[in-house]
Amino acid sequence: MGVDSFTGKLAVVTGGGSGMGRELVRQLAAQGCSVAACDLNADAVKVTAAAAWAASPPGVRVTSHACDVSDEAQVLRFRDELLDQHASDHVDLVFSNAGIGGGESFVTSRREVWERTFAIDWWGVYYCARAFLPLLIASGDGVLVNTSSVNGFWASLGPGMPNNAYSSAKFAVRGFTEALIEDLRVNAPGVRVAVVMPGHVGTDIIANSIRARGLPELEQLTDAQVEELIPREVQAKLIRAGLLPEGASADDLRRMLVQANADFRDKAPVSAAQAATTILDGVRSGAWRILVGADAEKIDAAVRAKPESAYDYAELFSALAAEPAAETP
Numbered sequence: 001m002g003v004d005s006f007t008g009k010l011a012v013v014t015g016g017g018s019g020m021g022r023e024l025v026r027q028l029a030a031q032g033c034s035v036a037a038c039d040l041n042a043d044a045v046k047v048t049a050a051a052a053w054a055a056s057p058p059g060v061r062v063t064s065h066a067c068d069v070s071d072e073a074q075v076l077r078f079r080d081e082l083l084d085q086h087a088s089d090h091v092d093l094v095f096s097n098a099g100i101g102g103g104e105s106f107v108t109s110r111r112e113v114w115e116r117t118f119a120i121d122w123w124g125v126y127y128c129a130r131a132f133l134p135l136l137i138a139s140g141d142g143v144l145v146n147t148s149s150v151n152g153f154w155a156s157l158g159p160g161m162p163n164n165a166y167s168s169a170k171f172a173v174r175g176f177t178e179a180l181i182e183d184l185r186v187n188a189p190g191v192r193v194a195v196v197m198p199g200h201v202g203t204d205i206i207a208n209s210i211r212a213r214g215l216p217e218l219e220q221l222t223d224a225q226v227e228e229l230i231p232r233e234v235q236a237k238l239i240r241a242g243l244l245p246e247g248a249s250a251d252d253l254r255r256m257l258v259q260a261n262a263d264f265r266d267k268a269p270v271s272a273a274q275a276a277t278t279i280l281d282g283v284r285s286g287a288w289r290i291l292v293g294a295d296a297e298k299i300d301a302a303v304r305a306k307p308e309s310a311y312d313y314a315e316l317f318s319a320l321a322a323e324p325a326a327e328t329p
Contacts, residue, residue, distance in 0.1 A: 103165025
């Protein structure tokens with residue numbers, strides 16, 4: 001069963017300060033849905049909520065909340081705040097969207113960076129499900145929407161580019177969500193679940209991931225912080241690839257990070273707004289699996305067709321080049 005309309009409902013959106021989360025807040029509010037949005041960046045989510053509320057129809061309320069979803073106590077505080085501010089005893093929709101990158105290598109990345117990434121990307125989804133499932137049950141017609149990734153079915157970014165912590169977390173999100181399908185049918189039939197699998201969507205995930213580690217804005221990183229983010233062995237690879245000049249300075253590295261974040265956001269094949277529309281269309285239609293972007297569709301089709309070749313890049317990329325984008329299931 002899908003959702004006939006978002007009008008008059010109450011939605012929760014994590015990671016609502018930027019990217020897909022911000023667009024989900026904006027589009028839900030525009031369609032008559034009240035929203036409680038949280039983010040690690042309190043200022044960003046406050047701006048999101050104010051803009052969405054100002055553009056929403058009468059009767060809609062949009063609130064902003066500071067919350068680190070990797071901390072269960074903060075998630076529970078967020079839950080209590082929103083129930084009070086929206087004068088509600090239930091929620092109708094929960095979009096567990098917050099996520100960061102980092103911990104690319106289990107071998108060489110710092111353990112605390114790996115675990116910080118995994119905690120936000122997996123434990124954040126788990127804690128939100130624990131906190132909000134009873135409120136979705138209370139709605140009588142609730143929907144839990146968990147954001148995984150193309151890295152929830154393909155655990156790499158390609159040759160020489162491991163993505164260990166993020167992929168591990170996104171596989172966990174996907175498995176948890178799929179396991180909930182039958183669990184909810186049996187034990188909470190008034191709630192359904194959907195997993196979102198985006199490919200490359202234009203967001204500020206690079207800057208947000210660095211901020212989530214307690215570091216300053218990209219332009220304000222110290223030389224030592226830049227060197228830690230882009231260690232010598234990575235610099236050497238970038239120089240060999242022609243992406244950095246020989247003898248690159250800390251300023252060169254800092255500028256590269258700023259440019260990489262802008263390019264990832266602005267040159268993506270799918271904008272955050274388009275991704276949010278795809279997600280909401282999927283929820284409305286009743287889909288349990290929502291692929292976002294032609295790249296996600298093609299990689300999904302190629303991996304499912306021949307999983308043993310998923311990490312044989314020559315064969316995988318050859319299949320991708322020959323494979324038309326599949327329709328989203």
